[in-house]
Each structure stands twice: as structure tokens, then as C-alpha cells.
Amino acid sequence: MRRVIADVVRAEGAPGPTLVLDRDRLPPGMLASRSDLAAVRAWLERSGRGHIRKLGLYGTSADPAYDLDYRFVQCLPGGFDFRTGCGHSLLACVAARGLTGPVRVRAVTTGDTVVCEPEPGGTYTVRLERPGPLAALLPTGRPLDLLCGLRVTLVRFGNPYVLVNAADLGLRSGRELFTADDAVLARLREVRAAAAAALGHRPDGAVPKVAALAVDRAGALAVRAVTVPAWHPSLALTGALCVTAAAAVPGTLPELLTRAGGGAPGASGRRPMRLLTPGGAVATSAATAGSWLRDVSVHGKRARVVERGVPLPWRIHVTA
Incomplete structure (x- = not known):
């Protein structure tokens, strides 16, 4: 008999750590059910x-084009x-595995391809590769929509x-955004629920996410997001990717606000951005070619193992 073990890993900027499990060390199908x-x-x-x-x-991925397969489960109150x-x-899983060099990950939950590339100083660039037309980022086909009486951008x-x-x-x-009170939080939750209905998601689910944007210093956007169930202490990595991708699309709120703040949205090539969050600045970049998006990156990300080899409440049979 052998203990099932897991690691607890925290990525910098996340609201909390992730319980990370290596599928290669588990029996087939384990943790596939809600009861598990x-x-x-x-x-x-x-x-x-x-x-x-x-x-x-x-x-380990069954597809030789990838180093790892990754699945994610968000725990909700219900x-x-x-x-x-x-x-x-995802970065927590890469840190737990300890692979050197660029790690190519297939995010099975969302169908995305993500590359985690080590940087000097122990940080990573996390790059989401989803080549396609910029217009495809807008699920309604419009850069601006009206929800709850507010102009919003819906982006995927x-x-x-x-x-x-x-x-x-x-x-x-x-x-003002970073010190906003619970009344603003409640308003954003209302907008999020309306967006969930518009996009066909469960109103009590984890998506869509919601974030408010403000013009700050030249070339930078201030971003404050909502997580489950309160203000996010920084900004989800996927949030940084979404805001950066949307800023490359003419007429979206991030593009309009970046332009108002003195930035240079919409240029082809590798376009850097700086997002200001309650937890500090986040460096991102988008690679575009005309109306085509190649990839979006978040730079300078860290993850550390908080607990290694934590035994879970099961034992499994080991056969020679």
C-alpha cells in the first residue's frame, strides 16, 4: 500500500494556494468523480x-507536442x-513538476496551449498561444455591450x-478603484451575473470573471477584479491575459482607456503593457500582426512549493 500525496503550491498574485496532484502517481480515474x-x-x-x-x-501528456496535460477544478461554496x-x-503544477526549460502545457479544461518559459531570477513568462483573428475574442461580435446600464466589453x-x-x-x-467599497463590489457582481446569462453560463458558476478598469499613469491601466467570493488581491493570470488581448482590439474598453492614457494600442508586433493591481504591477505583452493575434504573455511570474508530499486520506495498492 502507498499513500496518495499532493503538493501545496502558491503562485505569486493568486488569492490562495493550489493543491497539486501528479496524475502519473494516481490510479486511472482517481479524482474523476465528484465524490472523490x-x-x-x-x-x-x-x-x-x-x-x-x-x-x-x-x-505526462499523451500528445508528444506537449510536456504536460493539466486539469483544473475550482471549489465553489456549493x-x-x-x-x-x-x-x-497551471504555473503551480509546472513548479511542482520541476521541469527545466520551456514547458509546453495542454490545458485540457479550456483547450488552451500554454508555455511556461523560465526567466533569469527564478521567474516565468507564461504565454497563452491561441492564434486567430482579433474579432474572435469578442463572443458577441461587438467591442462594447450594454449590461445593467453600463458599457462593458465581453472578451474570451x-x-x-x-x-x-x-x-x-x-x-x-x-x-479610488483600489479603495472602492462593498457597494461597488455588489454592482460588479450584478454585472457578472448579467454577463453569465448573456454568455450561457450558470449564474452561480466561476465564469465569466469580472474586472473594472481605470486610466492611471501614462501607458498603464489600473485593474481590480472579483474572485470567488470577494475582491481579488491582485489579478488572475487569465485576467491579465484577457485585458491585454482585449486592448489589441479596436473599440474595446481596454483599447479606449489605454489610448486615453497615452499608450499605443493596436500596433503590430510584440506590444508590451503594464497593468496596475492592488497587489502590484503586472507586465504583459501581446503579439499581433494586423488583425491577427498570435499569443499573449504575462511576465515575471513566480511560484513556490509551500508543502511537499502532503499525504491525502487514501492509500492505493502498488503492484510490482
Whole structure:
């Protein structure tokens, strides 16, 4: 008999750590059922780890074009969401595996290709590769939509997001956005629920995500997002990807606000951006060619193993 073990890994900027499990060390089909996941959730609560709300399952990919396959499960108050993605948890899996050199990951949950490339100093560039026309990023086909009386941009790149102009909420700067009260949070949740209905998602699910944007210093956008169930302490990696991708599309809120702040949206080539969040600045870039998007990257990301080899409440048979 052998203990089932997991690692607890925290990616910098995430609201909490991820419980990371190596599929190659598990029996086939383990953790594929809600009952298995509920047992893990109960064990997390019993063991003082109830703050862990993200589960990452990774293993060697059957496709030789990839190094790893990755699945993500978001724990919700009433169950689990299997349709969302999490870039921070994907990076946590890469850090747990300890591979050197660029790691090419197939995100099975969302169908995305993500490359985690080590940088000097122990950080990573996380690049989402989804070549296609910029117009395909807009699920309604429009750069601006009206929800709850507000102009918003609906964008899908990794996860779907609904982006709101903070000025329409009465917030005129990044400082005002970052100190906004619960009334603003409730308003954003209302917008998120309306976006979920418009995009065909469950109103109590984890997607679409919602974030408010404000013009800050020249060339930078202030971004504050909502996670499950409160303000995000920084910005989801998928949120940084979505805002950066949307800023390359003419007429979207990120593009309009970036232009108003003195940035240079819409140029072909590798276009850098700087996003200001409550947890610090995030460096991103998008590679475009005319009306075509090649990829979007988030730079300078870190992840560290908090606990290694944590035994879960199962044992499995080992055969020679």
C-alpha cells in the first residue's frame, strides 16, 4: 500500500494556494468523480487547509507536442466548477513538476496551449498561444455591450471576462478603484451575473470573471477584479491575459482607456503593457500582426512549493 500525496503550491498574485496532484502517481480515474473531490474538500477542511479552493491535476501528456496535460477544478461554496481555467494553478503544477526549460502545457479544461518559459531570477513568462483573428475574442461580435446600464466589453481569451469602466461606477483613478467599497463590489457582481446569462453560463458558476478598469499613469491601466467570493488581491493570470488581448482590439474598453492614457494600442508586433493591481504591477505583452493575434504573455511570474508530499486520506495498492 502507498499513500496518495499532493503538493501545496502558491503562485505569486493568486488569492490562495493550489493543491497539486501528479496524475502519473494516481490510479486511472482517481479524482474523476465528484465524490472523490468532495472527500478531498472535506479533508482540506479537517486538516486546517480549508482556505485552499483550487485543485490542479497534471501528468505526462499523451500528445508528444506537449510536456504536460493539466486539469483544473475550482471549489465553489456549493460544489465544483470544471469549465474554468486558472493560469496561477497551471504555473503551480509546472513548479511542482520541476521541469527545466520551456514547458509546453495542454490545458485540457479550456483547450488552451500554454508555455511556461523560465526567466533569469527564478521567474516565468507564461504565454497563452491561441492564434486567430482579433474579432474572435469578442463572443458577441461587438467591442462594447450594454449590461445593467453600463458599457462593458465581453472578451474570451483563456477565461471569459466582462470588463467595466471604473469611471462609469464613479471611480476616477486607480486609487479610488483600489479603495472602492462593498457597494461597488455588489454592482460588479450584478454585472457578472448579467454577463453569465448573456454568455450561457450558470449564474452561480466561476465564469465569466469580472474586472473594472481605470486610466492611471501614462501607458498603464489600473485593474481590480472579483474572485470567488470577494475582491481579488491582485489579478488572475487569465485576467491579465484577457485585458491585454482585449486592448489589441479596436473599440474595446481596454483599447479606449489605454489610448486615453497615452499608450499605443493596436500596433503590430510584440506590444508590451503594464497593468496596475492592488497587489502590484503586472507586465504583459501581446503579439499581433494586423488583425491577427498570435499569443499573449504575462511576465515575471513566480511560484513556490509551500508543502511537499502532503499525504491525502487514501492509500492505493502498488503492484510490482
